[in-house]
Amino acid sequence: MTTAVQVDVAVIGGGVVGCAVARELAGREVSVALIESRGDVGDATSKANTAILHTGFDAVPGSLESSMVRRGYALLSDYAAEVGIPVERTGAVLVAWAADELAALPGLADKAVRNGYDSCEVVDAAAVYAMVPALGPGALGGLVVPDESIICPWTTTLAYATEAQQRGALLLLGRRVTGVAVGTEATTISTTAGEVRAAWIVNAAGLGGDMVDRMLGHDRFTVVPRRGELLVFDKLARALVDRIVLPVPSAKGKGVLVSPTIFGNVMLGPTSENLVDRSDTSTSAEGFAFLTSKGRTIMPALLDEEVTASYAGLRAATEHSDYVVEVDPAQRYVLLGGIRSTGLTASMALAERACDLMEAAGLSLHVRAGVPPPPRMPNIGEAFPRPYQRVDLIEHDPEYGTIVCFCERVSRGEIRDALRSPIPPCDADGLRRRTRALMGRCQGFFCGAEVEAMLREQT
Amino acid sequence: MSEQRATLRPTVAIVGGGPAGLTAATTLRRLGIESVLVLEREQQAGGIPRNSDHTGYGVRDLRTVLTGPAYAERLVRQARDWRVDIRTASTVTDWADDRSLMVTSPEGRLRVDAQAVVLATGARERPRSARMVPGDRPSGVLTTGQLQNLVHGRHERSGGQVGVRAVVVGAELVSWSAVLTLREAGCATAMMTTEHQRAESYAAFTIPGRSLLRVPVSRRTRVTRIVGRERVEAVEVTRLDTGQSMTVPCDTVVFTGDWIPDGELARLRGLDMDRGSRAPLVDTALRTSLDGVFAAGNLLHPVDTADVAALDGRHVAAQVLAYLAAPSWPVEGTRLVAGEGFAWIAPGVVRLGDPPPARSRLLLWPTAHRSVARVVVRQDDAVLARRVLPWAASPGRVFRVPWGLLDKVDPSGGDVTVSLA
Numbered sequence: 001m002t003t004a005v006q007v008d009v010a011v012i013g014g015g016v017v018g019c020a021v022a023r024e025l026a027g028r029e030v031s032v033a034l035i036e037s038r039g040d041v042g043d044a045t046s047k048a049n050t051a052i053l054h055t056g057f058d059a060v061p062g063s064l065e066s067s068m069v070r071r072g073y074a075l076l077s078d079y080a081a082e083v084g085i086p087v088e089r090t091g092a093v094l095v096a097w098a099a100d101e102l103a104a105l106p107g108l109a110d111k112a113v114r115n116g117y118d119s120c121e122v123v124d125a126a127a128v129y130a131m132v133p134a135l136g137p138g139a140l141g142g143l144v145v146p147d148e149s150i151i152c153p154w155t156t157t158l159a160y161a162t163e164a165q166q167r168g169a170l171l172l173l174g175r176r177v178t179g180v181a182v183g184t185e186a187t188t189i190s191t192t193a194g195e196v197r198a199a200w201i202v203n204a205a206g207l208g209g210d211m212v213d214r215m216l217g218h219d220r221f222t223v224v225p226r227r228g229e230l231l232v233f234d235k236l237a238r239a240l241v242d243r244i245v246l247p248v249p250s251a252k253g254k255g256v257l258v259s260p261t262i263f264g265n266v267m268l269g270p271t272s273e274n275l276v277d278r279s280d281t282s283t284s285a286e287g288f289a290f291l292t293s294k295g296r297t298i299m300p301a302l303l304d305e306e307v308t309a310s311y312a313g314l315r316a317a318t319e320h321s322d323y324v325v326e327v328d329p330a331q332r333y334v335l336l337g338g339i340r341s342t343g344l345t346a347s348m349a350l351a352e353r354a355c356d357l358m359e360a361a362g363l364s365l366h367v368r369a370g371v372p373p374p375p376r377m378p379n380i381g382e383a384f385p386r387p388y389q390r391v392d393l394i395e396h397d398p399e400y401g402t403i404v405c406f407c408e409r410v411s412r413g414e415i416r417d418a419l420r421s422p423i424p425p426c427d428a429d430g431l432r433r434r435t436r437a438l439m440g441r442c443q444g445f446f447c448g449a450e451v452e453a454m455l456r457e458q459t
Numbered sequence: 460m461s462e463q464r465a466t467l468r469p470t471v472a473i474v475g476g477g478p479a480g481l482t483a484a485t486t487l488r489r490l491g492i493e494s495v496l497v498l499e500r501e502q503q504a505g506g507i508p509r510n511s512d513h514t515g516y517g518v519r520d521l522r523t524v525l526t527g528p529a530y531a532e533r534l535v536r537q538a539r540d541w542r543v544d545i546r547t548a549s550t551v552t553d554w555a556d557d558r559s560l561m562v563t564s565p566e567g568r569l570r571v572d573a574q575a576v577v578l579a580t581g582a583r584e585r586p587r588s589a590r591m592v593p594g595d596r597p598s599g600v601l602t603t604g605q606l607q608n609l610v611h612g613r614h615e616r617s618g619g620q621v622g623v624r625a626v627v628v629g630a631e632l633v634s635w636s637a638v639l640t641l642r643e644a645g646c647a648t649a650m651m652t653t654e655h656q657r658a659e660s661y662a663a664f665t666i667p668g669r670s671l672l673r674v675p676v677s678r679r680t681r682v683t684r685i686v687g688r689e690r691v692e693a694v695e696v697t698r699l700d701t702g703q704s705m706t707v708p709c710d711t712v713v714f715t716g717d718w719i720p721d722g723e724l725a726r727l728r729g730l731d732m733d734r735g736s737r738a739p740l741v742d743t744a745l746r747t748s749l750d751g752v753f754a755a756g757n758l759l760h761p762v763d764t765a766d767v768a769a770l771d772g773r774h775v776a777a778q779v780l781a782y783l784a785a786p787s788w789p790v791e792g793t794r795l796v797a798g799e800g801f802a803w804i805a806p807g808v809v810r811l812g813d814p815p816p817a818r819s820r821l822l823l824w825p826t827a828h829r830s831v832a833r834v835v836v837r838q839d840d841a842v843l844a845r846r847v848l849p850w851a852a853s854p855g856r857v858f859r860v861p862w863g864l865l866d867k868v869d870p871s872g873g874d875v876t877v878s879l880a
Contacts, residue, residue, distance in 0.1 A: 231591075236726050283593040285683065306719065309588045311596065388552065388563045391464055398565035403550045406500055409563070428598075443586035444601070446501075449608035452620065 005170060007031040009358075010189055010198035012177055012212055014038070015046040016153065016347045017339050018204035019160035024351035025202075026167035028365040033196055034161070034169055035189065037176035037208075039426040040433075042157030045206050046344070047433060048281065048313025050230070050270060051262060053077065053087060053149040054345040058249060061114035063322045069342050070116050072349035076156070077149075079348060083163070083374045085155045086262045086381020092148035092244035093123075093131055095139050097297075101248040102140045108248070109143060119146050134240040134301050148244050152262045153344050154433035155377050160347070162375045162422050167368075171423065172196065177205070180215040182331045200332045200363055202354055206316050207278045209337040221324050221337055225278045226317040228270025228341075229287035230310065231295070234441050235382075237266040237305040245298065256294040258302065263408070263436060264382030265308060268295045274317070281312045308441045315340045325353060329361035375422075378414060380436050387411050404454070405447045407440020415451065419458040431455055463561065463568040469496035469544065471779055472560060472573035474551050474724060477506020478765045479756025480579035481534040481543075482520065482772030483779075488541035490780050495543050496571065498562060500550040504538075505531025506581060508765050510607035513639055519766035519818075520773070528611075530765065554728050558751045574786075575779050578724060578739065578747070578754040579772065582761035584633070585717040587685070592714075594685035594695070603637040603715045610644045622710030626694050627651045629715035630676050631855035633762075637713045638674055649709050651676045652696055655854050657828045685712060716855060718761035725754070735803030736761060736824070742792055742808035743816040744778040745771065750788040753779055760805045760822040763857040767818070774817035789813075793870055795821070798837070798878025800852065802826050811870035819862040823877060825852040833880040836864050843867040845880070852879055 007030075011022045014036025022034040038044060053076060056069030080087045096102040105122045112120040121144045128142040129135060165171055175191035180201070189196040205212045210223045238260060247255035259267050271287045288310065295302050316338060318324065323346075324337035334354050339346070359365045379386060387393050387400040388409045394401035399413030418425060418434040425431040428451065432439045437451050444451070470492050473480045476499030484495045503509065508516055511527030518524060525533065538545060549564040551571075558576050562569040584602040599622055601609075609620055621644045627634050630653040638648045651674050677696060683704060684695035691712055697704040725732065725739040731748035733740045738759045739747045747754050755775040756768035782788075792808035802824040806816055832852040836844040844864040852858045860877060868875050 236723065279688070282595045285593050288591050288593060306585075306589045307591055310591065310593075388550070389568065391568045394563070394565070394567050395464070401563055401565040401567060402548055403500060403563055406550060409550070409552060441586075441589070442583050442602075442604075443588055445583045445586065445604035446608070448601070448605040448620075452609075 004195040004197050005033055005172065006197045007033040007170065008198065009200045009202060010035060010196050011202045011204055012189070013204035013206055013209070014041040014161065014171070014173065015044060015204065015206050016042060016157045016160070017206070017336055017343050017350050019157050019164060020347035020351040021202050021204055021336070021354050022164040022169045023160040023167070024348070024355055025365070026164045026169040027368055027371050028355065029368045030363070030365060032164065032169040033172055033198065034164060035172045035175050035177060035191060035196060037174070039174045040430045041161040041171070041173070041423065042154060042433065043430070045314055045316060046153060046157050048230070048311050049153055049341045049344060050257065050259065050267065051151055051153045051344070052244060052259065053151040054342055055117045055145060055147045056115050056345070057112035057117045057120055057145050058108065059115050059342070060321060061111060064325055065323050065342060065346070066115050068323065068346035068349040068353065071352070072346035075348035075352070076151070076345060080151065080156070083159045084377040084379055085159055086152045086379060086384060087149050088260070088262060088381070088383050089147060089149045090243040090260055092145040092246050093128060094143040094145065094246045094248055095128060095135065096141045096248050097138055099140070104248055105141060105143045112145070117147070120144065131243065132241060132245055134299050135245070136297050136300050150244065150260060150262050151344070152381055155380060156344065156347070158423060158434065159375060159377050162377070165422055166372045166375060177212060180212065182216065182333070187332065200334070200358055202334045202336065204336045206339070207314055209316060209335070210318070213335055213337065216331055216333055220335070221318040221320055223278070223316045223318055223338070225275045225280070225314040227273045227275050227280070227312050227314055229283050229291065229312045230267055230269030231288070231291050231307050232261065232309040233266040233268065233302055234306045234308050235264045237302055238264050240299060240301055241266055256291065256298070258295070258298050262381045263439070266302060268302065270313070275314070278314065281314060283310050283312050287312070306441060309439065325350070327357035327361050332361070334358060378417060378434070387414055404450055405437040405440060407442050408436040410435045410437040412454070415454050419454070424458070425455070428452060428455060463570045465567065466570045466572055467496060468572050469494040470573065470783065471495050471575045471577065472571050473497045473577045473579055474560070475499065475506070475579035475581055475756070476504030476545055476547070477579060477581050477756065478508065478534060478769035479581070479772040480577065481538045482769040483577050483579060483755055483776045484543040485538045485541050486773045486776035487779060488543055490776060492780065492783070496573070497538065497543055497545045498549045498551050498560070498571070499545060499547045502548055504535045504545050504547055506765070507604070510611045511636055512611045513636060516765055520769040534769070551724060554724070557728070557749060574751065575782055576752045577775055577779065578752065578758060579756045580721040580724060580758050582718040582720045582757045584715060585719050587712070587714050589719070590714065590717065592682055592685060595687050597685070597687040597689055597691050599687070599691035599711045600685060601711065601713050603633050603640070603713060606637055606713055607640050610640050621646050622691070623647065624649050624709045625711035625713055626682065626707055626709045627713045627715055628682050629653060629717065629855070631716035634715040637715045641711070641713070646711055648674045650674070650696070650707055652680045652682055653678055654681055654699060655679070655828060657853065682712070718757070720758045720761050722758060733803060733805070733807050735797050736805060738805065740808065741806045742789070742810055743806050743813045745775040745806065745817070746778070746788065751782065751786070760857055763822060767857070771817045778814070793868065793872060794874045796874045796876045797823060798876035800825060800827055800829070800879025801858070801877065804877055809865065809868060809870070809875065815862045820859040821862065821865070821877065823858045823860060825854050825858045825879065827879070828853050829879055832858070834860055834864065835878050835880050836875065837878070838868060838875045839873045843875070
């Protein structure tokens with residue numbers, strides 16, 4: 001692995017943004033490499049978020065984030081339909097629990113309009129309870145956001161990476177960037193597994209974005225890992241809530257939401273806590289206590305259900321309120337920094353923006369003719385037919401009728417497909433993100449041994 | 460995409476091929492029911508005993524002592540000898556209608572229309588996530604079920620999930636079963652933790668536990684954090700009374716017991732559920748709230764021993780037979796309620812004219828230990844019975860109350876509460 005890889009553009013970071021950029025670039029007349037420190041794409045911040053496809057109704061009007069989210073929503077909605085990323089347009093309702101929150105709703109509706117979204121509607125308490133009957137007592141009114149949607153964040157990242165690879169991009173996984181040296185013709189990126197030489201580089205390193213930026217001699221921002229803990233409730237809770245229930249945002253952040261997940265569960269969270277350690281995705285007793293107390297107010301019946309999973313994600317917060325997207329033509333370098341949880345929605349717009357910036361700085365990025373058709377991703381969303389329900393599939397291949405993971409109803413055929421897919425999983429967590437195996441209520445009580453045996457046979 | 464390709468029309472469909480389901484099936488055949496179908500989602504029928512490779516099975520139902528796998532095999536063979544249609548790798552995913560199930564199997568998508576349905580889907584251990592134990596999320600965190608599947612299942616050992624030094628959370632019967640399995644896999648148990656003052660399991664198990672297995676049981680403690688990014692490195696154990704915590708190095712953590720019924724199908728059809736046990740609410744004939752749908756086994760009392768689950772199966776078979784002969788479904792009834800000292804009681808409904816419960820016992824889950832168990836039965840503020848039972852009440856094992864204590868219940872009265880004085 002000591003031979004240097006030579007490409008036109010190297011993208012650092014295999015999260016949702018980096019993969020979107022690699023996909024976009026690979027559709028142009030340049031050679032592309034994606035460098036990711038972990039053994040899989042989407043294995044850090046991109047795997048643990050609230051998984052919402054945002055309209056951007058509550059962004060800061062005029063900000064880059066606002067325009068990227070609005071553009072990204074449209075792009076990703078179309079792309080999701082094309083490649084089979086599960087999306088459910090559940091809509092959201094922002095619930096006011098106090099007089100000042102109620103008073104803030106019309107202002108939020110105006111702000112939405114300034115963000116280019118004009119479908120918000122202020123409703124009274126009765127309407128809020130009609131929409132979410134399981135809501136706890138004390139709601140005073142709400143703001144309806146009909147187009148907020150839920151999406152599968154794992155399939156999104158994988159679809160981008162798969163298409164990037166099919167278009168010829170090199171996926172360099174398991175390589176951490178240790179140094180960057182800008183030369184006159186090419187930049188040399190040192191990694192833990194050899195060098196990569198590229199004319200241009202794109203920094204989409206997420207939590208490590210500021211560190212890579214400093215390797216290039218800049219001092220523009222510092223990432224503060226902001227931990228968000230989430231609780232995922234049993235699928236039996238899904239009947240309680242069929243849309244995203246949001247709090248009215250305050251100075252302290254967006255607050256705790258209750259949302260259906262694309263896999264048919266209900267999610268409660270996130271917390272918001274600044275950390276120092278950029279790899280600390282542990283959960284905490286304080287976080288659990290905070291979320292359960294919030295949950296008890298928002299939706300008491302939710303707490304009667306079992307918790308299926310808990311996890312923590314780290315958002316790449318910075319001292320800037322907006323994304324930090326800049327180009328340095330002399331260094332042939334694009335920075336996509338400070339991309340927070342809205343990055344999932346904004347990913348395709350950010351990819352487009354990165355290309356525009358490079359083109360403006362002189363890189364020729366003509367759209368390439370004859371790119372392969374986009375991949376068709378396996379559906380792991382609950383609202384669409386899964387293989388176990390499909391007579392046609394099972395008749396053709398009985399492995400789709402052999403359920404291995406009972407809680408999530410994942411068939412042997414789906415696990416086999418994932419293990420043979422263009423970007424196969426490297427561990428049980430990766431398999432979970434591709435198939436849902438092991439993510440259900442038993443957490444492996446019944447199927448853990450079987451699934452791990454399949455994984456071992458193949459890897 | 461059509462809904463299904465074939466419809467099966469057995470007289471009775473039983474969901475779950477463990478001790479309760481198989482025994483119910485065999486008994487129904489013995490009683491003359493021609494067509495009995497067992498739907499088992501695993502590749503093999505037999506249920507949880509299949510992977511519990513120690514002795515003690517079959518005492519009450521088969522009047523013998525077998526290992527778990529031998530017991531499971533015996534139940535399967537009996538059912539097959541009686542020409543029960545056992546379909547393995549067949550997962551009931553949903554209901555098509557009352558008494559009508561949708562099934563996924565390698566043969567395709569089936570619909571099963573039965574005259575009566577018995578739910579015997581058992582229980583599972585509450586995993587770490589549902590217990591909300593914070594910390595890192597490394598590998599090496601298991602339940603007993605997963606551990607025994609790894610070690611005794613048809614798979615090559617454990618694939619690295621089982622290490623060399625374990626902490627076992629819980630001190631129930633199943634917890635000791637986990638210790639034995641760990642030992643077999645070459646993993647020593649450094650500590651067992653229990654939130655209770657006394658180890659919960661039978662003395663018979665605790666004594667060899669202490670002497671032979673030499674496992675220290677840390678009482679009144681709770682695992683409050685898991686440490687280790689890739690692999691478990693330690694757990695934080697906190698004393699409930701002082702709040703003092705210590706770090707116990709280990710590479711494996713097994714969460715044992717703390718059972719929850721696998722009641723998804725019951726919930727999906729909106730059956731009345733018991734809040735205490737999270738199981739479908741049944742009467743003494745094991746009828747649920749839905750006409751023609753019965754339930755049996757550890758789905759109802761998570762968990763009693765396998766033989767007690769099997770005897771539930773025998774009990775429900777007689778009730779199903781009576782229903783098939785004269786299909787009627789009572790609705791009203793007097794509720795049995797778990798009072799002070801108990802988390803749940805099963806069955807939960809009594810009614811004039813109904814049979815006594817299986818084995819003429821009510822099953823309850825104690826929340827506290829009582830060496831001398833004084834049971835009080837009340838209805839509408841009147842004490843109906845008060846009796847000291849000759850067995851202790853201990854959290855972590857089912858407590859049995861003779862049916863005779865309910866002799867004075869007024870079927871037209873209010874709720875009946877059973878408590879520990």
